[in-house]
Each structure stands twice: as C-alpha cells, then as structure tokens.
Amino acid sequence: MPPSTADLAPTHIADDAQLPPLPDDHPGITSLFGVLLAGEIAAFYRLTAESQMAPDIRGRVAMAQMAGAEMAHFEVLAAELVRRGRDVVDTVAHYAPILDQYHGSTTPNSWLESMVKAYIGDGLAADFYLEVAHTLPGDAEGIVQDVMAETGHSEFACAEVRAAVAADPSLTSPLRLWGRRLLGEAITQAQHVLASEEDLTGLLFSEASDFTRISTFFESIQDRHAARMQELGLG
Template sequence: MASEDSPSPNEIDDPVYRQGMIELLGVLAYGEITACERLAEDAKMAPDLKTRAEIMAMEAAEFDHFAQLRDRLVELGEDPYEIMATFTDTFDRFHKQTAPADWLEGLVKAYVGDGLAADFYREIAAYLDAETRALVLETLSGTGHSEFVIDAVRGAIEDDPKVGGRLALWGRRLMGEALSQAQMVVAERDALSAVLVGGVDHPGMDLAGIGRMFTRLTEGHAARMEKLGLAA
C-alpha cells in the first residue's frame, strides 16, 4: 500500500482505470444510501428518544458522505444515479439476507458492517489517484457515533449473557455474507477489479497481496467483534 505505487493524476485518462474508479464511487455512494435506509429502520427500534437521535445522527453523516460521492461523479461528467442503479441488486440481496431481527442485531450490523466496508475501501483507496483517494478516505472517516453501539451491546450481554452467543453467530454470518457479496461484485466487474489488481502502467496487488488483504480484513473484523464483547 505504498503511496509511490498509486496512479498519477493523469491516470484518470486511462479509460479502464476511469471506469473502475467511477464504479467504485458508484458502489460507495449506493452503499451510503442503503446505510441511511437501514439506520432509519434501526432508529424506529431505538429504546429511547436520545438513542433514536444518535442513530439519526449517524444517518445524517452517511447522507453527507453520499452527497460528496454523488457530486464527484457529476463533476466527472457521469450520471450518478445510473451508475448506482447497477449496484442495487447486490445491496438489496445483502440486506435481505441480513435483515436484523431486533434492535441489537441492527446495532451489530451497523458497527460490524460499516467497519468492514470501511477497511475494504481503505485498502482499495491505496490504488486510486490522489484526488479520488482523498475523497474516499474522507467519506470513510468515522462518524464518531459508534461508541454508544459498544456500550449498548456490552450492556445487553451483561444483562443476559445468552445474548452474546446469539450476536456472535450473527456477526460471523454478516462477515460471510459481506465477503460473498464483495466477491460477486469484483467477479462481475472487470474495470473495478482492474483498479485493485493493477494495469499495464501501474502496479496492483498480486495474488499473495490479495491474500494478505483478506487476512487484514479478517483481523479488523475480529478486533471489532472483541470490542463489542463478542467471539469472532
């Protein structure tokens, strides 16, 4: 992930890189939209008004990230909604298969899912041109509201230790679903995967590098589960 490997600004002129970068911004943008929707559903389940407002603050922050990504796509002369539309099936499938059964599952999904997505996009960011990288990193910056998720989940486990076992299983399922969806996206998108594996004029990850990336993602997931008091 050394920055000297990153493509130069005129990389954007490379049509394959450009297409991959645009798809990446699109998938990020649509991910933010579905995150907002998911958080709006979570907010309805919040146990009190203060918590409801905290969830809504996370939602507003995600929307702000969406707006930045969308505006960048417009700047690049693209129709952001057209690009995002090509990703709706993937996200709808993921969210359908990981619909939280209750408030705590919703919190774990928000925390674990957003953390994993952020780690993954941060890995990819290393292979982007400087301007796109700065934008991606900016939209991944923590919304600063996740501390209360840790408190809420740990508190619930203290009240009823059985909850910990159920949520640990849930966390593992989320990880599995996320990886399988991510793999499908990469498999279907030549340009997007080309950003990651590199092209003739810029180096990317080799197979060993991709393996190491998965190790890092798994470690990050385990660390988040541990913070929540859950076995990874």
C-alpha cells in the first residue's frame, strides 16, 4: 500500500493541506504516465534523428547518452503502466500523435537549435509534469519526480549553446526567437493535451476552486523559461 500524501509530500503542504488526497487508481494518473511514456520515446527518436547534425563524436556521444536516459525513464514508466494493467505499445500508439504534433512543429534546423530545444523543451516538460505531480498520491508523485529530474546530460546542451553564443554573438538573436517559439508551442500543445484528455484535466482541476494556482503556474513557467534562456546565454 502506498503511504498517504501527508507522509511523503511535505513540500507542498501549505498548498494542499485542505485538499482530499487523490486515490492511487485515479484514471488521470494512468493517463499522465501514458503521456510521459510516449513523451520519452518521442524524445528518444527526436534526439537520435538530430544527432545527425552533431559536429563531432563528442556531440554524437552526448546525444546517445541523452537518448539512453530517456529510455531508462521509459522503462520505469512502462513497468508502472504494466502494473496498472495497461499495454505499453497501445499506450505509445495512443499518445504518439500528441507528441508528434509538438515535435513536428518544432523541428530544429541546426545543431544549436537542437541543443536549445533539448535544454528548453526538457525544462518546460519538467515544469508541466512536476506541477501535475503535486496533486498525486506519494508513490505516483515520486515516479514523476524521478523521471523528470534534471539529468547531468542537459548540462551538455547548455554548455554547447553558451560556448557558441560567446564565440559568435550574432547567433544570439535568432536563437532567442527560437526559444520563444518553443515556449509558445509547448504551451499550445499542453493546452491541447488537457483539452483532449478528460482524465488529465480531472487531475489538474481536481482543485476546481484553485484558479489562482493555475494562473500562478502559467506565470511561473514564463519566469522559469526566462531563467533558462539566461543560463543558455540568450537572456
């Protein structure tokens, strides 16, 4: 039996203290894991495709390591979905179109665009999913936090962009626009997902009265995005 959220999630206790905990078998949790699973394998195939643009073996090794980390997360989510009685391949097939839409609308045209996307896109995905994780019972929250934890690998992408921009400042302006586009597409796609997946909407809006929190969240995403652009040398 999973312990209650009161035992395991003290960090958000101020927000969540008055809310009833979600049951572990809430269908929205399974849907969330499904979107995450499809997201991992979509990211895997995106990274391996973009590794073609790597300027050297260092870049190809880093891309393979990032892609490998996505599949390690995939395995965690796959085991959890199987435990919940879902078929992994069916789940990927169900959510793949959502992910394809995002990646199709943000295909990098250069190695540096790919690096910005790896850093900014993964960060935005983590922002969205960790926000949803607040509302989950302890075990489910832990799984989302594990698979969304920053890996050392994204530091490679950040360092790559910083160095390139420092060496050639004329790269800054187009990459800044690219970063803004990634933010816009990520928000659009997140809204799509929420609109099309009722179970997921049920998760986020299970605290129906807490509109302040939702709007605070969308503001904070912009702030966190700006901080990441700063990290990349694109602030």
